[in-house]
Amino acid sequence: MYADNPLxxxxxxxxxxxxxxxxxxxxAEAREVMEKNRICLVRDFPLDPDRYLDFLGHFGEPLMNYSSLSELEKTDPHPQINRVKYKKKAGGAQSVHYVAGGLRPHSARSWRSxxxxxxxxxxxxxxxxxVPAGERGESIVVSWYDLFNRLAERDGEVFEEHFARLSTTPLTFEANNVREELSDLPLLYPLADARGPYDVGVRLKQDLRDKILGIQEQIPEFEAYQKSLHYLLDASADEQFFACFPMDGGDLLLIxxxxxxxxxxxxxxxxxxxxEARTNNRELWSVTVH
Incomplete structure (x- = not known):
């Protein structure tokens, strides 16, 4: 199961x-780990918004959070921090950060340029x-490089066909509640420091399976592209490829x-x-960095 993933x-x-x-x-220590693994866990980081943003400033510029750019209710601890906390829906639009359901693996700001x-x-x-394991909001990460190498070995020419199509077809889509400059990159895009042919950037929206239906006019050979997208979405949601573990208070994960x-x-x-009705007080602060 995913708990045994070596990553x-x-x-x-x-x-x-x-x-x-x-x-x-x-x-400084996190930078060394990032250079090696492209992902780093910091334990016992202070729960302070300013120190959190100070840390992230060593890796780029923290972006304004979703709610500050949308019409959704703004309850975040800082304009650059998204509070992810369960909140019972009271009607109307609700941020994905307040729901109890699982979140499929996705890229941060997948639409953005x-x-x-x-x-x-x-x-x-x-x-x-x-509560039982698997219902505690355990964090999931998926390494695209590992995933694509394993799919190439498993599926051969089928994988290569899907990979080529998703790497060469420009795609533009919008966020649901945020308006930012939009990317027209393919879903799989080249990286200057790639370690191999499958070391590419990926911009994957959680609901792209449905979202793509509204933009099919911009996609040549739409049915073939849709098949390739479904292949990518199904593979990324397969728990055998998950690196999954619970995060404790003070755990900071940078990817x-x-x-x-x-x-x-x-x-x-x-x-x-x-x-007496009780509400889960789980709370996580997420930040996207440019």
Whole structure:
């Protein structure tokens, strides 16, 4: 199962210890891990918005968060931080950051040009741990490089056909609630420092399977492209390719947004104890970095 994915163990074994260190010291150690693995876990990072953004400033420019760019309710701790916390829907539009369901692996700001370089998650409150595994909001990451190499070995020419189509067809789509400059890159795009033919950037929206139906006029040979997209979506959602682990309070996960997808398993949002309704207090702060 995904819990046994070697990448999950590497991420945890090669973490940076943040306790008692300055932001500059933590960032310097994290940079070394990022250069090696393109992903880094920091343990015991201070739960402070300013220090979080200071740390991320060593890797680029933190972007304004979703709610500050949309008409959704704004309850975030800082204009550059998205609060991800379960919230019972009261009617009308609701941010994806408030739902209890799982989040399919996806790229941060998949629609945006230029492409953001990093994505970060800081666990503020891990929430209920007494619920069954797989329902605690465990974090998911998918390495595109590992995925594509495994698919190439497994599927051969079938994979090569899909990979070529997704690498050569420009695509433009919008966010649901945010308006930013839009990319016209293919879903799979080249990287200047690629380690091999399958080391590419990926911009994948969670709901692209449905979204693509509204933009099919811009896609040559749409049915063939749709088949290739479904192949990519199905593979990225296959748990055998997940690196998955629970994050504790103070855990900060920084990923290369070109090379990794991120998501989470579902959470139990609420239940009743002795007639009293309780709400899961799990809270995570996410930031996209350019």
């Amino acid at each position: 999950a163990q590497v991420i945890q074994d090669e973490h940076v210890a943040g306790a008692g260190k300055s932001v500059e010291e933590i960032a 230029p492409r953001p370089s990093h994505f970060a998650m800081l666990m503020v409150e891990p929430g209920w741990r007494e 290369d947004n070109h090379r990794f997808a991120h998501g989470r398993l579902k959470i139990v949002g609420e239940y009743t104890v002795d007639g």
